[in-house]
Amino acid sequence: MNWYVVYTKPKWEKKVSDKLNQLGIECYCPLVTRIRQWSDRKKKVEMPLFNSYVFVRLQDSDRNQIFQASGIVRYLFWLGKPAIVRDDEIEIIKKSLASDSVYDVLISPHQKGDRIKLDSGVFNNQNAIVQEVSKTYYIVVLESLGCVLKIKYK
Template sequence: MNWYVLYTKPKWEKKVAERLIQMGVDCYCPVITKVKEWSDRKKKVEIPLFNSYVFVNLKDTDRNSVFQIAGVVRYLFWLGKPAIVRDEEINIIKKSLAATNISDISVTSIQVGDRIKLESGAFSNQDAIVQEVSNTHYILVLESLGCVLKIKYK
């Protein structure tokens, strides 16, 4: 069985996860607790870590069963195939959210102009500036080495 990523209607993540659990589907909707402030009060609310995403653990043959649930839009695709998340990645998310020493978490995508630190490969521990992001590659500028790095992904 694989973990697939379901794309939901905006603000429907927790409702979809509840209904999937009622249907007997193994799913995971990571949530974080934030303090929301209005003009007259403050309140702790649970919000999804990933907007409009719910992870489901299904056999490939059972993938269409989730479309019975209101709020499910489609599966997230990567290079023409349904995106699959490894068990280790789901476990990392769960462990990170369970850690008590984390005060704030946010999820953002890599944007042009971002400064990043490469964590693996031949250029590990090098600082880079994101010059281009596309469906097939990243182009990074490694100022300290005076070169441009193009990373293709499958």
């Protein structure tokens, strides 16, 4: 069984995940807790880590079953085929969200476009490309996951 990426309607990630679970389809919608400010209060809100994306795990022959759930637009494609996410990449996402720890990452001076290997934290041993450099942070793209990290430094 493979993990596939499903594109959903905007703000439908949690609803789609619930509906897929009801249908007996294994899915994963990574959520993060954020504090949102309204004019009269602050509130902790669970928000999807990836907007409009849900991961589903099923056999290739069962791919059309997901369209029984409302809110699903289509599969995400890569090179003309449905994008497949490796099990270890899903585990990295789960591990990083489960960890409350803040890691110190030693970064030597880099320039935009440099290839680096992270040497600590949840993304240890992951290759990345430096996308942006400022006075207080780096923005790097993890090659295997295709996600962007903002790394602050002093």
